[in-house]
Amino acid sequence: MARITLRQAISDALREEMQRDENVFIMGEEVGVWGGTYAVTRGFHDEFGDKRVRDTPISEMVIGGAAAGAAMNGLRPVAEFMTINFAMLALDQIVNHAAKVHYMFGGQMKAPVVYRAPGGGGRQLGATHSHTPDVIFAHFPGLTVVSPGTPYDAKGLLKSAIRSDDPVLFIEHATLYQLRGEVPEEDYTVPIGVSEVKREGSDVTIISYAQGLQVSLEAAEQLAKEGVEAEVVDLRSLRPLDMGPALESFKKTFRAVVVEEGHRGYGIGAEIVARLQEEAFDYIDAPIKRVAQDETPLPYSQELEQMALINPDKVIAAVKEIV
Amino acid sequence: MDRLTPQKYLSLYIDMRRMRAIEEKATALYYEGRTIGRIYSGRGQEAISVGSTYALAADDAVAPMNRDLGTHLVRGITVREIFCQYLGRANSSNRGKDAGLHISSPERGVMVNMISNLPASLPVAVGIALAFKIRRELRVALTYFGDGASSTGASHEGINFAAVRRLPIVFICENNQWALSTATSKQFALEHLVERAAGYGIPGIQVDGNDVLAVYETTAEAVARARGGEGPTFIEAVTMRMKGHSVTDPAQYVPQSMLDAWEQKDPIRRFGNHLRQENLLDDSLDENITGKISAEIDDAVAYAEASPFLPAEEAVTDVYAEGIATTYA
Ligand SMILES: Cc1ncc(C[n+]2csc(CCOP(=O)(O)OP(=O)(O)O)c2C)c(N)n1
Ligand SMILES: [Mg+2]
Numbered sequence: 001m002a003r004i005t006l007r008q009a010i011s012d013a014l015r016e017e018m019q020r021d022e023n024v025f026i027m028g029e030e031v032g033v034w035g036g037t038y039a040v041t042r043g044f045h046d047e048f049g050d051k052r053v054r055d056t057p058i059s060e061m062v063i064g065g066a067a068a069g070a071a072m073n074g075l076r077p078v079a080e081f082m083t084i085n086f087a088m089l090a091l092d093q094i095v096n097h098a099a100k101v102h103y104m105f106g107g108q109m110k111a112p113v114v115y116r117a118p119g120g121g122g123r124q125l126g127a128t129h130s131h132t133p134d135v136i137f138a139h140f141p142g143l144t145v146v147s148p149g150t151p152y153d154a155k156g157l158l159k160s161a162i163r164s165d166d167p168v169l170f171i172e173h174a175t176l177y178q179l180r181g182e183v184p185e186e187d188y189t190v191p192i193g194v195s196e197v198k199r200e201g202s203d204v205t206i207i208s209y210a211q212g213l214q215v216s217l218e219a220a221e222q223l224a225k226e227g228v229e230a231e232v233v234d235l236r237s238l239r240p241l242d243m244g245p246a247l248e249s250f251k252k253t254f255r256a257v258v259v260e261e262g263h264r265g266y267g268i269g270a271e272i273v274a275r276l277q278e279e280a281f282d283y284i285d286a287p288i289k290r291v292a293q294d295e296t297p298l299p300y301s302q303e304l305e306q307m308a309l310i311n312p313d314k315v316i317a318a319v320k321e322i323v
Numbered sequence: 324m325d326r327l328t329p330q331k332y333l334s335l336y337i338d339m340r341r342m343r344a345i346e347e348k349a350t351a352l353y354y355e356g357r358t359i360g361r362i363y364s365g366r367g368q369e370a371i372s373v374g375s376t377y378a379l380a381a382d383d384a385v386a387p388m389n390r391d392l393g394t395h396l397v398r399g400i401t402v403r404e405i406f407c408q409y410l411g412r413a414n415s416s417n418r419g420k421d422a423g424l425h426i427s428s429p430e431r432g433v434m435v436n437m438i439s440n441l442p443a444s445l446p447v448a449v450g451i452a453l454a455f456k457i458r459r460e461l462r463v464a465l466t467y468f469g470d471g472a473s474s475t476g477a478s479h480e481g482i483n484f485a486a487v488r489r490l491p492i493v494f495i496c497e498n499n500q501w502a503l504s505t506a507t508s509k510q511f512a513l514e515h516l517v518e519r520a521a522g523y524g525i526p527g528i529q530v531d532g533n534d535v536l537a538v539y540e541t542t543a544e545a546v547a548r549a550r551g552g553e554g555p556t557f558i559e560a561v562t563m564r565m566k567g568h569s570v571t572d573p574a575q576y577v578p579q580s581m582l583d584a585w586e587q588k589d590p591i592r593r594f595g596n597h598l599r600q601e602n603l604l605d606d607s608l609d610e611n612i613t614g615k616i617s618a619e620i621d622d623a624v625a626y627a628e629a630s631p632f633l634p635a636e637e638a639v640t641d642v643y644a645e646g647i648a649t650t651y652a
Contacts, residue, residue, distance in 0.1 A: 029503075029505070030503050030504060030505065033504055033576060034503065034504040034576070055505055055509055057471070057474035057502075057505070057509065057510045057511070058441060058471045058472060058474045058475055058502060058505075058510075059474045059475060059476070060475075061476050085440065086440065089440070089475075089476075124359055124411075124422070126361075126421045126422060126423070126425070126439065127420070127421060127438075128438045128439045128440055129439055294638065294639060295639070295642070296638055296639045296642050297420075297642065299419065299420045299421075299633075299638055300411050300419060300420055300421045300422040301411045301419035301420065301632055301633055302411075303632060303635055304419065304420070304632075304633060304635055304637065304638040305638075307635050307638050308638050308639075
């Protein structure tokens with residue numbers, strides 16, 4: 001198996017799906033000759049031409065809405081927002097159109113569109129360009145939201161997303177593009193809505209996804225040196241949310257920490273903690289902890305930004321409070 | 324409309340030269356690893372921000388974009404402040420909480436801060452004008468947006484609302500031929516963007532964006548109309564982005580012939596020649612100006628590099644005007 005970057009894994013998934021199904025096409029700002037903000041579609045314009053790799057004007061509402069429309073009309077668009085921050089400009093098209101047409105019109109219509117959106121903080125891009133607003137999108141039934149934390153999952157999940165008959169928001173954490181991992185050559189998919197244990201352990205359960213997964217795995221390695229074995233559960237999909245592995249692990253460790261890059265308030269952690277107490281109340285041996293972004297817009301200044309974000313030390317500190 | 328006196332010509336020239344020199348220095352600092360990116364050069368577009376901002380009265384409001392360094396200079400933002408901002412220091416306009424040219428200074432009329440999303444500040448500038456109108460103040464707002472940003476809903480909604488309410492605002496579209504690597508032919512189907520003004524029911528004027536006096540005069544007329552209660556004007560300033568989108572973009576997609584042709588129309592050299600013809604500038608004065616500008620910049624860089632970063636605990640301040648503690652939602 002080759003060790004490739006997450007960027008390459010996403011690129012490969014896109015290319016292979018475009019080769020497999022001629023209805024798959026790409027649209028977005030600077031996806032063509034430029035090759036995408038994060039170079040994911042570099043070379044695609046040469047390979048697939050104007051017809052299947054389409055630049056748009058700076059018009060996020062059109063990216064959101066026209067991709068939904070093309071999907072309703074039989075195509076399989078993969079629409080790229082330059083960053084998830086700009087996807088918020090298309091919120092109405094995504095949550096009120098793509099995510100609702102199947103339901104509102106009695107199942108007659110489907111919108112099998114994929115929205116790709118790189119996001120996240122930690123790159124000194126300032127308050128408006130550093131959001132991790134995953135939870136906003138994950139709030140709405142009808143929309144599928146996935147966010148991979150490894151190259152393997154990125155490729156497999158993106159293929160599932162493109163083949164899915166539902167609209168999918170595919171969130172890529174920009175700091176993970178260089179992350180390397182093993183990815184098989186042959187065609188495979190990773191199912192949407194299935195969580196997975198990424199590291200086994202018996203002392204505490206750390207539940208996370210995307211960049212938070214990598215932070216958690218690093219924390220777990222350090223904790224192991226101190227004799228604490230953490231089990232790390234990767235959610236992979238935020239909606240539909242599979243609580244199975246997290247619950248199973250929690251029933252074994254009786255302790256949990258939820259790690260997410262978004263703000264703590266009303267976050268993913270709030271949802272997970274609620275589900276744990278609803279579904280495994282008798283197993284709670286200690287307060288369930290949340291490690292998340294501070295309640296402030298992300299500052300530009302490096303030290304301040306890093307302070308506001310999650311890191312392995314914060315996860316370790318949270319674990320130590322409860323083991 | 325006020326006509327510029329020849330004496331003022333020289334200050335237009337000096338501000339354009341300051342703008343270019345500051346951006347060149349900031350770029351050099353970037354390559355030396357002394358600042359991190361976020362440098363969007365307005366090279367070749369200096370006449371637009373400098374010329375138009377000169378047309379404002381002291382208590383008018385302006386909402387510049389990231390290539391409008393000239394606006395800040397004309398409004399009296401100091402070169403020290405600008406380098407503190409590029410370097411994200413605590414004593415910059417936003418105290419290190421943001422960077423690039425995201426500078427605001429309400430007391431100097433730089434009222435609406437650029438926040439990156441395009442053109443998010445256009446509807447907000449419309450709101451500034453609305454407040455002027457509601458309070459019956461004879462003040463005007465001026466805002467800028469790019470050829471690329473003209474494709475957004477925010478620009479259409481903002482201009483339409485201002486037109487309907489005859490608000491005292493001037494919209495300057497800086498058509499620099501490119502939005503990142505997207506040429507204007509892929510951005511709009513019009514030959515001249517200014518034709519859009521008719522669709523809003525407001526006057527539209529196309530101006531040579533590399534001619535600082537023309538930009539000044541066109542803006543001054545629009546400002547006078549706005550102040551006189553006649554509503555907004557849409558100005559298309561035609562120019563060229565002479566550098567990449569940002570300091571990290573080599574812009575190989577821009578044909579060299581296009582750059583060569585526009586280089587001939589360089590706004591600074593052009594205005595300099597005009598001043599020489601009018602006997603307002605000669606070699607020794609020009610050298611004198613160069614010396615003053617580089618001294619000003621050297622001082623500012625030294626000052627900025629010696630300036631502190633914001634202490635870490637300040638990360639959570641300023642989230643709310645009421646000063647609510649924000650460790651939790
Ligand atoms: C809503 C939104 N979408 C995308 C971007 C990313 N982006 C930043 S600058 C830019 C190109 C802007 O082109 P133009 O408006 O012509 O201004 P110029 O850079 O030429 O001055 C793009 C697409 C953004 N800032 N905001
Ligand atoms: Mg442009």
